[in-house]
Amino acid sequence: MSNDIKIKKGLDIKLKGVAEKTTERAVLSNFYTLRPDDFHGVTPKLIFKEGAKVKAGEPVFFDKSNEAVKFVSPVSGEIVEIERAAKRRIVGIKIQADKEQIYQDYGKLNVASVDADTIKAHLLATGCWTFIKQRPYDVIAKPDLSPKAIFISGYDSAPLAADLDYVLQGKEAELQAAITALGKLTQGKVHVSVGKDSSSPLAGLSGITLHKVSGPHPCGNVGTQINKIDPVNKGETVWTIAPQDLVIIGELLLTGKFNAERIVALAGSSVKKPRYFVTKIASEVATMVYDNGVEQNGNDRIISGNVLSGKQVAPNGYLGYYSNLITIIPEGNDYELFGWNKPVFDKISNTRALTFSWLTPNKTYDLTTNMNGEHRNFVLTGNYEEVFPLDIYPMQILKSCLYQDLDEMEALGMFEVAPEDFALTEFICVSKQPHQQIIRAGLDLMIQEIG
Amino acid sequence: MGLKQNLHNLKEKYKGTKMAPAFNALHTFLYTPNDTAHGGTHIKSADDLKRTMNTVIMALIPCLIFGMFNAGYQHYLAAGEIQAVTGGFFSGEFWTLQNFILGFWKILPLVIISYGVGLGIEFLFAVIKGHEVEEGYLVTGMLVPLIVPIDIPWWMLIVAVAFGVVIGKEVFGGTGMNILNPALTIRAFLFFAYPTWMSGDKVWVQGAVERTKEIANGSTADAISGETILGSLAQSHHVDYSVMDMFYGFIPGSVGETSTLLILLGGLFLIFTKIGSWRIMLSAVLGALVMGYIFNVVVDAGWITETSKFYGLMSTEFWHHLIIGGMAFGIVYMATDPVTGSQTNKGKWIYGFLIGFISIMIRVFNPAYPEGVMLAILLMNVFAPTIDHYVVQVNVKKRLKRGKLKTA
Known part of the structure; x- marks a missing residue:
C-alpha cells in the first residue's frame, strides 16, 4: 500500500523573498525573552525571581495546571526582568545572556535501553516536552495521555517557509535519537512525511512510517497529514512535533545538553538578502533583520513564523519559541483608490472576479498586510x-x-x-x-x- | 494625495461617532481602507465583499440595458407603431434610440427608487446599530427593478423595498443573516399585496394599463395587450412568438427577465469568476427540464386533454420552459444567492434541482399566477438549512462511525 499523500485542494501562495540557501551565524543576542503566550493555555509559575542566575537548559517556570511540564532557559544568564501585563499576567521572562555559556548537564541517555517512563520523565525535566504538541486542542501534550500516533511533517508548504531538507542536513544522528525515544512513548506509529522529491534526512530514519506528500499548501501542514493518514477520533490523542525541535530533543538525549540553537530562515519581500541564520530560541530578532535585511524604521511588519499563522513581533521583539522563520513584508496601511472594483494584477485571489492571479500561477507576489x-x-x-x-x-x-x-x-x-x-x-x-x-x-x- | 489625506482626516474625525458607518460606506467606495491584518493571517486575498457584489452587478448590467430597449420595443410594438423584429439578436429594428429612450425614462426611476430607498434604510440601520453598511443591497437594489413590471406605481415599489429590506433582511441582522432572498421578498410582497399590478395581461407592457383606462373612459384608441407568454399559455391561448424571440428576449415580461441569451452570458460570467455556483445553476436547469419532460409525457400519454386548464403549459415543450418567464433569471441571479441558498456543495445540487423542479410544477398547476420560480426559490430558501443539515450529518456520521470502529 502506498503511503503517499496527494492533495488537490489548497493554494500555493508564492511570495517574493524566498531565503537563499546560505547560512550565517547570527550576531549573539544579549537578551533572550521567553514569552508564555507562545505556549497556548499555559499559566506560568515562576521558579526563579528577578535577578536569579540560570544555566542554559535550567527550568525557569512550569505550567500551573501541569506541573511536570518545565520550561527551560535557552541560555545561561541572569533573569533581568519579568514583564507583566494587566492582572500581573506574565508576558515575558527576559534573560541577559552570559558571555560564557554554561549548560545544565542532564547526562546522556541511551534511548535504546531505557523504558518509556524514563524517557518521559527525562523529556519533562529537561524542557524538551514543550516541543511535543497534542491534538485535540493544539496545545502542549498532556504527559498522562498516551498518543495513538505521532506525526512529524518534514515538509513545510507554507509561503516562504524554511526548506526543512536544507536546515536538517547532517542532523541524522539527533533525529534518529529523538525518533527512537518518541517511538517508545506511543503504541502506534510514528508518521513522518517528506516532500515528494525531497532529499530529507528524515527519510532514512528507522522506526518511522514514511509518507511522501505532494500538492498545494496545506499539504505540508501536519493537520492535513493527520486527516489523511489517521484522523483523531473522540477520546484519542495524537502528538505532533516540528522536525527542528526533534534536533534539540535528539541532541539533549545524545549529549545531555539543552542546546537551543536552530537554523532560522529570514525571508520576505522587504528583506534585501533573504537567507538562513543559526541562532537560538527566543533571541532578539534585531540580531538578524537589519544586516542586509530591512531598512531601520521602514514601514514593514516583522513576523515570527509564516505570513499565514505567524505572530507579529516588534523590531525589538524576540523570536518565537517554535518559529524557524522570520518573515518581513511591507505594511499595507494605505488607501487604494477604487481598490474594490478595478482589475487586480498584483494580488493573489482564488476567484476570477477581475482578479488575474489565475493567469499567472507561477508569478511571485509582493503582498502587503492590507x-x-x-x-x-x-x-x-x-x-x-x-x-x-x-x-x-x-x-x-x-x-x-x-x-x-x-x-x-x-x-x-x-x-x-x-x-x-x-x-x-x-x-x-x-x-x-x-x-x-x-x-x-x-x-x-x-x-x-x-x- | 490631497483627497486621500482629507478623507482620512475626516474618517478620524468621525471615528466612534454615530456618523462613522455612513461616512465609511461612502469613503470605502472611493478607497479601499487602510486597515491591516491583525491576529490571523498577515496577508489577505484580493477579494472583498464589494468586489464580489460588483461582479454580480456587472453580470446584471446587460440585462438592464436590454430591458430598457425591450420596454420601448414592446410598447411600440403593442401600440402597432413598429413591426416585429425579423433579424437576429443584433437587428437594428430592435436597438433603436426610440426604444431605448422610452425604456430609459421608465426604468431609471425604478433603479433610483430601489437604490434610494433600500440604501437609505441600510444606512439608517447601520447608523442606529453602529455596524458598517453592508454590500448585499448593491445586488438586491439592481435585481429589484429587473423583476417588476415596468408600469409598477412608484409608491408600491417604495413600500415593497422598505418592507423587503427591513423584514427580509435587517431584522435578521443584515447581509449574511437573512433567511429569504431580499429581492424576492420584495417581489413576493408586491405580488401578494398588489396582485393586480403584478399579474394579468396588462402590466407587462408599458402603457397597456393606461390605455385600458382610457378606453374605459370612452377613448377610441386600440387596446394594448400586455400579456406574457406564460399568461397566454396558462389560458391555453395561442402564442405567436418564435423560439428565437423568446431566447433573445423580444417578449413581454418583467423588466430584465426576458433575454435568456444575456442571462446565459451573465450566468457563464458568474461561473467563470467563481462568484455564482455552477452547481445550483446546472441542477436547477436539470430540475426544470425533468419536471417539464414529465408533464410532456403526461400529455403525450393522453391523460390530459386540450380541454384541461393545465393543457397549455403542460404541453409546452419541456425545454421551452427555460426561455419563457423568469425561469432563467431566477436560476442565474436569485437561486445562486449564497446567503439564502444551500451552503454545502452537495446540498447545492439538491437545492438547485428542487428549485427547477418545483418552479415548473407551480407554473403549471397555478393558473392564477403562472410564474413559479419566485415561489420555488423562496420555498427552497426556507428548506436550504434543512438540506445542509442532512448533508453535514453524512460527514458527522462518518466521523462517529470511524471513532466506533477504532474502539470496537
Missing part, C-alpha cells in the same frame, strides 16, 4: 472548500464555534483541527473573518468545558 476590504458576515459559500483539504465542513465548523454549540463543534470535527488548518480559508475569506481566532476560541472553550 486587509483588501472590510470585515463582514459570512456571505460566500463554497470557496473555502476549494482550499481546505480536510474532510470537514469549514464554514459550518467556524459557525458552530461562533455560536458555541459544543456538541456540534465536536460532531463536525473540532478534535482534529488546529487554528493553522484554517489559515488558507482565512486568507481567501471574502468577508475577512478571523478564522484562526475563531477556531482557537472554539478549542479553548472545549478545553474549558470538556477538558
Whole structure:
C-alpha cells in the first residue's frame, strides 16, 4: 500500500523573498525573552525571581495546571526582568545572556535501553516536552495521555517557509535519537512525511512510517497529514512535533545538553538578502533583520513564523519559541483608490472576479498586510472548500464555534483541527473573518468545558 | 494625495461617532481602507465583499440595458407603431434610440427608487446599530427593478423595498443573516399585496394599463395587450412568438427577465469568476427540464386533454420552459444567492434541482399566477438549512462511525 499523500485542494501562495540557501551565524543576542503566550493555555509559575542566575537548559517556570511540564532557559544568564501585563499576567521572562555559556548537564541517555517512563520523565525535566504538541486542542501534550500516533511533517508548504531538507542536513544522528525515544512513548506509529522529491534526512530514519506528500499548501501542514493518514477520533490523542525541535530533543538525549540553537530562515519581500541564520530560541530578532535585511524604521511588519499563522513581533521583539522563520513584508496601511472594483494584477485571489492571479500561477507576489476590504458576515459559500483539504465542513465548523454549540463543534470535527488548518480559508475569506481566532476560541472553550 | 489625506482626516474625525458607518460606506467606495491584518493571517486575498457584489452587478448590467430597449420595443410594438423584429439578436429594428429612450425614462426611476430607498434604510440601520453598511443591497437594489413590471406605481415599489429590506433582511441582522432572498421578498410582497399590478395581461407592457383606462373612459384608441407568454399559455391561448424571440428576449415580461441569451452570458460570467455556483445553476436547469419532460409525457400519454386548464403549459415543450418567464433569471441571479441558498456543495445540487423542479410544477398547476420560480426559490430558501443539515450529518456520521470502529 502506498503511503503517499496527494492533495488537490489548497493554494500555493508564492511570495517574493524566498531565503537563499546560505547560512550565517547570527550576531549573539544579549537578551533572550521567553514569552508564555507562545505556549497556548499555559499559566506560568515562576521558579526563579528577578535577578536569579540560570544555566542554559535550567527550568525557569512550569505550567500551573501541569506541573511536570518545565520550561527551560535557552541560555545561561541572569533573569533581568519579568514583564507583566494587566492582572500581573506574565508576558515575558527576559534573560541577559552570559558571555560564557554554561549548560545544565542532564547526562546522556541511551534511548535504546531505557523504558518509556524514563524517557518521559527525562523529556519533562529537561524542557524538551514543550516541543511535543497534542491534538485535540493544539496545545502542549498532556504527559498522562498516551498518543495513538505521532506525526512529524518534514515538509513545510507554507509561503516562504524554511526548506526543512536544507536546515536538517547532517542532523541524522539527533533525529534518529529523538525518533527512537518518541517511538517508545506511543503504541502506534510514528508518521513522518517528506516532500515528494525531497532529499530529507528524515527519510532514512528507522522506526518511522514514511509518507511522501505532494500538492498545494496545506499539504505540508501536519493537520492535513493527520486527516489523511489517521484522523483523531473522540477520546484519542495524537502528538505532533516540528522536525527542528526533534534536533534539540535528539541532541539533549545524545549529549545531555539543552542546546537551543536552530537554523532560522529570514525571508520576505522587504528583506534585501533573504537567507538562513543559526541562532537560538527566543533571541532578539534585531540580531538578524537589519544586516542586509530591512531598512531601520521602514514601514514593514516583522513576523515570527509564516505570513499565514505567524505572530507579529516588534523590531525589538524576540523570536518565537517554535518559529524557524522570520518573515518581513511591507505594511499595507494605505488607501487604494477604487481598490474594490478595478482589475487586480498584483494580488493573489482564488476567484476570477477581475482578479488575474489565475493567469499567472507561477508569478511571485509582493503582498502587503492590507486587509483588501472590510470585515463582514459570512456571505460566500463554497470557496473555502476549494482550499481546505480536510474532510470537514469549514464554514459550518467556524459557525458552530461562533455560536458555541459544543456538541456540534465536536460532531463536525473540532478534535482534529488546529487554528493553522484554517489559515488558507482565512486568507481567501471574502468577508475577512478571523478564522484562526475563531477556531482557537472554539478549542479553548472545549478545553474549558470538556477538558 | 490631497483627497486621500482629507478623507482620512475626516474618517478620524468621525471615528466612534454615530456618523462613522455612513461616512465609511461612502469613503470605502472611493478607497479601499487602510486597515491591516491583525491576529490571523498577515496577508489577505484580493477579494472583498464589494468586489464580489460588483461582479454580480456587472453580470446584471446587460440585462438592464436590454430591458430598457425591450420596454420601448414592446410598447411600440403593442401600440402597432413598429413591426416585429425579423433579424437576429443584433437587428437594428430592435436597438433603436426610440426604444431605448422610452425604456430609459421608465426604468431609471425604478433603479433610483430601489437604490434610494433600500440604501437609505441600510444606512439608517447601520447608523442606529453602529455596524458598517453592508454590500448585499448593491445586488438586491439592481435585481429589484429587473423583476417588476415596468408600469409598477412608484409608491408600491417604495413600500415593497422598505418592507423587503427591513423584514427580509435587517431584522435578521443584515447581509449574511437573512433567511429569504431580499429581492424576492420584495417581489413576493408586491405580488401578494398588489396582485393586480403584478399579474394579468396588462402590466407587462408599458402603457397597456393606461390605455385600458382610457378606453374605459370612452377613448377610441386600440387596446394594448400586455400579456406574457406564460399568461397566454396558462389560458391555453395561442402564442405567436418564435423560439428565437423568446431566447433573445423580444417578449413581454418583467423588466430584465426576458433575454435568456444575456442571462446565459451573465450566468457563464458568474461561473467563470467563481462568484455564482455552477452547481445550483446546472441542477436547477436539470430540475426544470425533468419536471417539464414529465408533464410532456403526461400529455403525450393522453391523460390530459386540450380541454384541461393545465393543457397549455403542460404541453409546452419541456425545454421551452427555460426561455419563457423568469425561469432563467431566477436560476442565474436569485437561486445562486449564497446567503439564502444551500451552503454545502452537495446540498447545492439538491437545492438547485428542487428549485427547477418545483418552479415548473407551480407554473403549471397555478393558473392564477403562472410564474413559479419566485415561489420555488423562496420555498427552497426556507428548506436550504434543512438540506445542509442532512448533508453535514453524512460527514458527522462518518466521523462517529470511524471513532466506533477504532474502539470496537
